[in-house]
Amino acid sequence: MSERHAGGEAHRVVVTGMGVVSPYGRGCARYWAGLIRGQCCLQPIRLFPTAGFRAGIAGEVDAQTVHALGAAQQSRATRFLLAAAREAVCQARLTTPDLATAAVSIGGAGGGMLEAEDWFWARHQQPGSRPRAVALRTMLPTNQTDALAFHLGLGGPRETPVLACSSSAAAIATIADLIETGVADVGLAGGVDTLTRLCFMGFNALKLLDPQPCRPFARDRRGMSLGEGAAVLVLESWQHAMARGAPQYAYVAGCGLSSDAFHPTAPPPEAEGAVRAMREALHRARMTPADITYVNAHGTGTVQNDRAEAMALVEVFGAGQVLVSSTKSLIGHAMGAAGALEAVATVCALEAGRVPPTANLVEPDPAIPFDCIPQQARSLTLHGAMSNSFGFGGQNVSLVFQRAARVE
Amino acid sequence: MTQTEVISSLKRLLSERVRVPIPRAQALDLDTPLLKDGLGLDSLDCVELTLGMEEEFGLVFDESEDDWMQHFACLDTLSRLVLHAKGELA
Amino acid sequence: MTRTPAAQAVITGIGWVGPFGAGDSRLLAEVLQANVSAIQPRAGYATTGLASCLAAEIPSACLPLTEEARRWSRSSQMTVLACRHAVAEAALTETTALTQAGLVVGSQYGDLRSTEAFCLGFLRKGPLGLSPLLFPSTVMNAMAGTTSIALGLQGPMLTVNQDSVAGELAVARALLLLRAGRAATVIVCGVDELFPLLYDTLAQLHVLSPRQQGDEACRPFDQRHNGPVLGEAATALVLESPAHAQARGAPILATISGACWGGSPTRPGHVPSLEVASDRIVTRVLDEAAVPPTAIDMAYLSGYGDPQHDTVELACVARAFGAARPLVTAVTHLTGQSGGLGALRVAAAAVTLQQGISPVLDYLQQPIRTDIRFVTQPVSARPRHILVHGLALGGVQTAILLSPASHVDATAM
Numbered sequence: 066m067s068e069r070h071a072g073g074e075a076h077r078v079v080v081t082g083m084g085v086v087s088p089y090g091r092g093c094a095r096y097w098a099g100l101i102r103g104q105c106c107l108q109p110i111r112l113f114p115t116a117g118f119r120a121g122i123a124g125e126v127d128a129q130t131v132h133a134l135g136a137a138q139q140s141r142a143t144r145f146l147l148a149a150a151r152e153a154v155c156q157a158r159l160t161t162p163d164l165a166t167a168a169v170s171i172g173g174a175g176g177g178m179l180e181a182e183d184w185f186w187a188r189h190q191q192p193g194s195r196p197r198a199v200a201l202r203t204m205l206p207t208n209q210t211d212a213l214a215f216h217l218g219l220g221g222p223r224e225t226p227v228l229a230c231s232s233s234a235a236a237i238a239t240i241a242d243l244i245e246t247g248v249a250d251v252g253l254a255g256g257v258d259t260l261t262r263l264c265f266m267g268f269n270a271l272k273l274l275d276p277q278p279c280r281p282f283a284r285d286r287r288g289m290s291l292g293e294g295a296a297v298l299v300l301e302s303w304q305h306a307m308a309r310g311a312p313q314y315a316y317v318a319g320c321g322l323s324s325d326a327f328h329p330t331a332p333p334p335e336a337e338g339a340v341r342a343m344r345e346a347l348h349r350a351r352m353t354p355a356d357i358t359y360v361n362a363h364g365t366g367t368v369q370n371d372r373a374e375a376m377a378l379v380e381v382f383g384a385g386q387v388l389v390s391s392t393k394s395l396i397g398h399a400m401g402a403a404g405a406l407e408a409v410a411t412v413c414a415l416e417a418g419r420v421p422p423t424a425n426l427v428e429p430d431p432a433i434p435f436d437c438i439p440q441q442a443r444s445l446t447l448h449g450a451m452s453n454s455f456g457f458g459g460q461n462v463s464l465v466f467q468r469a470a471r472v473e
Numbered sequence: 474m475t476q477t478e479v480i481s482s483l484k485r486l487l488s489e490r491v492r493v494p495i496p497r498a499q500a501l502d503l504d505t506p507l508l509k510d511g512l513g514l515d516s517l518d519c520v521e522l523t524l525g526m527e528e529e530f531g532l533v534f535d536e537s538e539d540d541w542m543q544h545f546a547c548l549d550t551l552s553r554l555v556l557h558a559k560g561e562l563a
Numbered sequence: 564m565t566r567t568p569a570a571q572a573v574i575t576g577i578g579w580v581g582p583f584g585a586g587d588s589r590l591l592a593e594v595l596q597a598n599v600s601a602i603q604p605r606a607g608y609a610t611t612g613l614a615s616c617l618a619a620e621i622p623s624a625c626l627p628l629t630e631e632a633r634r635w636s637r638s639s640q641m642t643v644l645a646c647r648h649a650v651a652e653a654a655l656t657e658t659t660a661l662t663q664a665g666l667v668v669g670s671q672y673g674d675l676r677s678t679e680a681f682c683l684g685f686l687r688k689g690p691l692g693l694s695p696l697l698f699p700s701t702v703m704n705a706m707a708g709t710t711s712i713a714l715g716l717q718g719p720m721l722t723v724n725q726d727s728v729a730g731e732l733a734v735a736r737a738l739l740l741l742r743a744g745r746a747a748t749v750i751v752c753g754v755d756e757l758f759p760l761l762y763d764t765l766a767q768l769h770v771l772s773p774r775q776q777g778d779e780a781c782r783p784f785d786q787r788h789n790g791p792v793l794g795e796a797a798t799a800l801v802l803e804s805p806a807h808a809q810a811r812g813a814p815i816l817a818t819i820s821g822a823c824w825g826g827s828p829t830r831p832g833h834v835p836s837l838e839v840a841s842d843r844i845v846t847r848v849l850d851e852a853a854v855p856p857t858a859i860d861m862a863y864l865s866g867y868g869d870p871q872h873d874t875v876e877l878a879c880v881a882r883a884f885g886a887a888r889p890l891v892t893a894v895t896h897l898t899g900q901s902g903g904l905g906a907l908r909v910a911a912a913a914v915t916l917q918q919g920i921s922p923v924l925d926y927l928q929q930p931i932r933t934d935i936r937f938v939t940q941p942v943s944a945r946p947r948h949i950l951v952h953g954l955a956l957g958g959v960q961t962a963i964l965l966s967p968a969s970h971v972d973a974t975a976m
Contacts, residue, residue: 228720
């Protein structure tokens with residue numbers, strides 16, 4: 066394994082702000098409160114027709130919240146992202162000069178596909194109509210990152226990583242590496258995805274969706290549930306944060322990235338790639354498995370994923386040696402935004418000393434040898450936690466967080 | 474519907490849906506392995522093929538049953554699945 | 564902000580699937596030497612009735628649908644093929660080093676062809692018309708995923724999405740992987756393909772040449788420039804840490820002495836204004852690599868071919884270099900414009916350093932600036948260093964500095 070670049074204490078990566086748009090509404094506080102309440106957001110989709118499809122539920126951001134985000138002329142994805150980013154930047158008390166050199170990496174899978182679909186559907190269902198092609202301008206995921214950079218005046222390195230379900234976890238790894246190698250002092254890392262017809266139809270066609278709210282780690286789990294949202298974290302070098310007296314929520318202690326090189330949609334049976342990603346994250350964090358008390362799992366609720374993920378966790382931590390929960394059981398799978406949303410949940414857990422539950426978990430799978438925190442949140446002191454994302458195409462990202470020594 | 478007719482449709486679906494070259498699909502015997510040790514179809518191909526069969530034969534399959542993949546072992550087993558679902562097999 | 568020495572990397576293999584066929588650095592050298600454009604009327608033009616009809620397309624014989632590629636979309640096939648050529652040239656095929664290698668793919672449009680096909684399946688036949696097989700290709704990471712499976716790559720894998728400079732960004736991101744110690748070898752691929760819906764839509768939106776007046780052509784930096792002409796390509800590079808390459812006796816084509824990336828906040832989809840676009844990225848890469856501006860003999864620019872874009876790009880370069888301006892060249896007149904083309908620019912720069920061949924802007928009659936020298940004749944001497952500059956709509960800018968293979972020994976790791 067390659068040696069970590071010796072950035073030293075000054076370049077340690079600290080989270081100094083967070084912002085969220087989720088099915089619970091706008092804001093990190095609402096998000097965390099909803100998770101801890103164990104309130105499941107999975108409801109019938111209202112954004113587009115779902116007739117003819119087996120599974121029609123998702124964690125959808127309600128129309129009232131969306132309306133209140135403003136910027137109605139922007140794509141849904143851009144509106145989510147701008148709101149989440151502004152909250153994070155505000156919380157971190159970043160100034161305009163800070164933003165002028167700040168790096169930004171926003172992961173996403175669908176971009177503004179929802180509006181592009183409106184265009185494409187109109188062309189086909191109303192022949193002779195001429196829908197406005199301006200809808201296509203925001204179609205690509207990069208457009209959301211560009212819009213954010215424009216509105217917030219961001220001038221540093223800019224990236225839009227697309228790793229399917231692991232996109233925004235990879236974004237966090239990018240910003241962390243930029244900070245640790247001294248290229249940037251501050252960066253915004255996050256992700257955004259909205260519900261789209263494409264995603265909805267695709268996962269239905271693959272028969273990976275549970276018509277009922279997903280039940281990760283349950284004996285009778287039958288598949289995933291879709292979701293949407295945005296989350297942005299402000300990451301900063303410890304030195305820069307200390308110098309300006311920024312709030313410090315947690316350290317991004319280490320990130321691991323690996324590939325399965327196995328199959329477009331299925332994980333390898335022994336989940337070796339996931340194991341490597343987790344071990345790399347721990348190694349780079351200079352921590353051992355025993356330092357991790359809680360793992361926020363990828364936990365989609367498919368038969369295959371949960372089984373493979375459990376095997377990987379046994380291999381790394383040992384059976385029963387960590388608490389595990391899946392917040393996808395509460396808000397669904399927000400695709401490109403999932404990694405960042407789950408990172409925020411993990412940071413909040415460290416800070417608050419509480420771990421969110423796995424919803425809908427009535428009868429845990431006996432083949433999964435972990436306490437998956439069924440139904441109810443739990444209080445306990447945490448020093449180290451991990452958040453995992455295992456994306457389609459075999460892209461594994463594992464993030465290790467550590468409680469900050471000093472929290473404002 | 475006879476088994477021969479079903480198999481003829483399945484061979485066409487293999488090409489149309491799963492992109493098996495037409496000569497290769499047409500040359501398949503009743504018992505040529507379709508999965509790993511033979512044609513090389515995997516789970517994703519089988520999901521695609523199942524959707525194709527549902528459309529072609531007007532059926533709905535329950536893929537959650539245990540050993541679902543066993544039906545895809547060869548054209549013989551697959552065609553029997555279709556015939557059974559259509560009520561044309563005991 | 565603390566400075567650390569710019570991470571260096573070496574290029575040990577090049578692979579290219581484009582309008583001139585498929586091959587490695589030898590193909591690229593032949594194409595640069597011949598300097599003949601692949602731009603011609605798009606196959607199937609007669610039926611579209613659009614103002615634009617030119618493109619540089621990959622010959623159909625290049626992408627056979629072999630048994631192995633049965634499920635691979637066209638853009639995935641392009642990526643795998645290009646990466647295989649690069650890996651072969653780097654003598655890494657079927658090695659442990661390859662298993663541990665990272666992969667960074669850069670693309671602007673990804674696999675939109677598959678997305679269109681997937682949606683059409685539904686619009687024509689409802690839910691039963693959907694193809695589960697196609698769905699994974701509708702997310703842009705499919706090319707990287709397919710390549711990692713085909714080549715057995717288990718290291719870190721990313722796909723980066725950006726307008727115009729996706730290839731350069733992939734190179735910069737790969738260097739960050741090397742610098743952060745996440746891999747000793749990273750394969751980079753810039754890829755974008757053409758397909759009818761994309762071409763026709765961009766033509767209808769008047770994004771392509773001829774935008775307002777004049778005839779349809781690709782003429783970057785010429786007063787007659789009136790918009791880009793599209794091409795398609797997948798270009799792969801094998802990047803390695805110098806220590807790793809030297810330890811295994813790898814063939815080193817060129818060195819990357821620095822890579823900087825950043826952005827000027829710009830309205831999305833727009834060229835940054837002259838005031839906002841900056842020379843800062845170029846200045847920083849020279850600074851970090853400790854190479855004086857006077858030593859940069861040549862610069863490969865985006866050469867987008869659009870009046871505003873060309874003007875701003877030249878202004879950035881002029882400001883960054885002051886009096887000591889490099890000779891400017893580009894590849895788009897040969898290959899057409901595509902989002903991942905920056906990887907080809909880096910590859911071409913490596914070939915130029917190695918062999919002294921560079922593209923000649925033979926169409927250039929009236930340059931829009933007379934205070935910048937362009938490559939209008941074959942160059943007589945090998946450049947000492949080459950800058951590859953990229954500028955995207957939406958404001959992202961990249962600057963990658965290439966040096967000869969011998970530069971590795973001259974610099975401490």
